[in-house]
Amino acid sequence: MQEVMMMNSTELSMSNTTSGDTSMFCPINPQHISISLLICLTFLVGLLLNIFSLWVFTCKTPEWTSSTVFQVHLAVSDVIICPMGPFMAVYYHTANWIFGKALCRLKIALMTFHIDSSILFLTLISVHRYVVVVRYNQDSYMNRKDFVQKLCFGVWLLVLVKGTVLATILDTSTVDNYTLCLSFQQRQYTDFFFLVNFTVLIPGLLLAFIVSAICYSLLVRSMSRLDISHDSGQAIKNKSCKMVAVCLAIFVVCFTPMSVVRSVGLVVKKFFPLECSLFLKLETAYYVSWVLAGANCCLDPIIYCFSCQKFMKTFHISLRRIGLRFEMGQDESS
Template sequence: MDATDLPSTVSWTMPEDSTHVSIVPHWTRTEEDTNTTSILVSCPMEPKHISIAIVLCMILLLGLLLNIFSVWVFMRRMPKWKPGTILQFHLAVSDAAICPLAPFIMVYFAKGGNWPFGNFMCRLKIALLTTHFYGSILFLTLISVYRYVSVVYHRQDSRLKQKDFVKKLCAGVWLFVLVKGAVCAALIGESTVGNQTVCLNIHQTNNINVYFAMNLIFFIPGFLVPFSISLYCYIRLARSVSTINICHQKGKRIKSKSYKMVAICLVIFGLCFLPMNVVRTVVVVVKKYFSGNCDLLSKVETAYYVSWVLSSANCCLDPLIYCFSSENFTKAVRSSLRKIGVRIQTPQEDSAGRGQQENNVVAHYPTWDITDERT
C-alpha cells in the first residue's frame, strides 16, 4: 500500500471491552505537487498534570494583587513622577493585564485541555498573552537603558531624562505590542483536535506553519535584541556601582541594593523569558519536522507549559524592581501599609540613631544615587 491509499484522517479509538487504548495513527495528507505526497503524523493529546494549572493560577493571582497595589501606589501615593516612574508604571500595567486570565486557564487545564469559552475568548487570551509577554520585555529593556543612562552618564543631558519623550516611548511600545497581539489573535484561534476544542495548543496541526513563522519573526527582535541590550546596560551599571565608597553605612546600603536590583532584573530575563523563547522554538521545530515522534513531542509540550509558568512569574518579581530602584516607591508602600496597621522596620530606620554623618559621604556619586533616581 502506498501513501495515496492512506485515508486522510483516522481517529483514535478505545474499544469498549478493553482498558487499554487502541491507537490508530491519524494521517494528514498534503499534496506538494502532482507526483509527491508528504504525510504528517498527529500524536494523541495527553492531559497535563493539574499541578501546572494550580501553580500558574496562584502566580497569576498573586501577580494581580501585587501589580494592582503597585499601580495604586504609583497613581495615588506618588504625585510627582519622573521618567523612571513612568516606565515602572507601564510595566506594572503590562503585568496586570495577563492576570485576569487565571480562572480561564484553570478551567482549561481542569477539563483536560478542552477550551469551553468560545473562539472570541480564545483570541482574547492569545492577544493578552502576547501583549503582556512582549510588553514586559520591552518595558524592562527601557528601564535598564534609562537606569544605565541616568547613572553612567548622569552629568550629561539625554532625551530619556525628559518625561514627554519617555511618554512617547511608552505609547510606541503599547502600540507595537497591541498590534502584535491583534495580529496573533487574528491568525490563531480555537480549533478542533479529535473530539476536543483547543486554544493555543501545539496539536493544532493547521496552525503549525503560522506558529513556526511567528516564532521566527518574534524571537530575534522580540527577545534576543532586548535581552542583549539589557545585559549590556546592567554589566556597565554594575561596573559603575562598584566604584561607590563603602567605608560608610549608606555606601554599603546603596551598593547592596543596587546589586540586588541588577540581579533581579537579570533573573527575570534569564528565568522568566529565556526558557519560554527557547522551549517554544524547540516545540515548533519538533512539531513541524518531527511530528511522528510522539514521545519527544509530549516531553517538549510539558517543558513548554513549565516555561509558561516560569514566564508568568515575572508578574510577581517585577514589583521587587520598583522597591530596589526607587526609594520614593518604597516610602509610599511603607506609608500605605502603616495606614492599615502594618509597620515594616527598615534598615534605614534601624540605623537612624547611629548618626547623621553618613548621609553625605557616598563618594563619587551625588545624592540622586541609583537606587533612588528621584523617580
C-alpha cells in the same frame, strides 16, 4: 488480483493520511491539576501585588520621575494578563477551550501584549538606569518625562499592532473532539508558529537580553568605582546591584525557559511529528514554563522597591497595618 488489492490498500492508506487520520498524530494530552493550581496562584499574587503597586504610584507618589513612568507602564502590562489566569488554568487541565472564539482571540492578544511589553519595558528600564547613573546628564532625553511617555506610547502601539494581527490570524481548532486555542496541536498553524517564533520572538528576546546585560554590566563596573567610604555611596551601590540581579533573573528565569521549550517543541512538531512521547513531554514542559513566565508579575514589584524609596516605605507601612488588623481580629475572636 493480488496486485489490484495492494494498490487499493495503498490508495486507502494515502486517503486516510491526507484526510487527517488521527493515528498519524500525537494524542491530545490534558495536563495535571497542579499546573492549573500554580497558574491560578501565580497570577492571583501577581494581580494583588501590581494593583498595590499602581495604588502606590497613583495615590502615594505625587511627583513622578522618568523612572516612575517606566515602572507604572510595566505594572500595567502585568495587570492585563492576570485576569486570564483562571481561563488558562481550566484550558490546561482539560485541554478543551470552552470559552468561545472571542475569548480565545482576547487571550492571544493579551498574552502578546503582556510578554512583549514586559520584555520591552524591562529593557528600557535597563537603558534608563545606565543613562541616569553612568551617563548622568540632566538634559538627557531619558530624564524627560514627556519623552519617556512618548517612548512608552510607542511600545504599546507596537504590541497592540502585533497582538491584534496575531489574534486576527489565529483561531480555535477542533482536533479529536477537543477545541484548541493557541496550541502546538493546531496542525494548520505549525508552519506559522515556526516562522513567527524563529524570525520574531527568539531574536527579539535575545536582543532585549543582550542590551540589558550590557547596560547592567557597565552599571556594575561603574558602581565599583564609586566612593563607598560614605553611606550614600554604599547605599547606591547595594541598591543598584540588587536591581541588576532582579532584572536579569526575570529574563533568565521567567522568559528564557518558555522560549527554549517552545522552540524545541516547534522543531519536534514540524520535523518529527511522530515522536509523540518526546512531544508530549515538551508540551507539558511548555505549560510549566508558563508558570515561570507568569512569575514575572510577582517579581517586577521588587524592582519598584529598589528604585523608589517611597514605594518601599509604603509597602512596609501597609504590611504593618495588615499585621495589626490580623492581631486585632485574633484578639476579638478569642
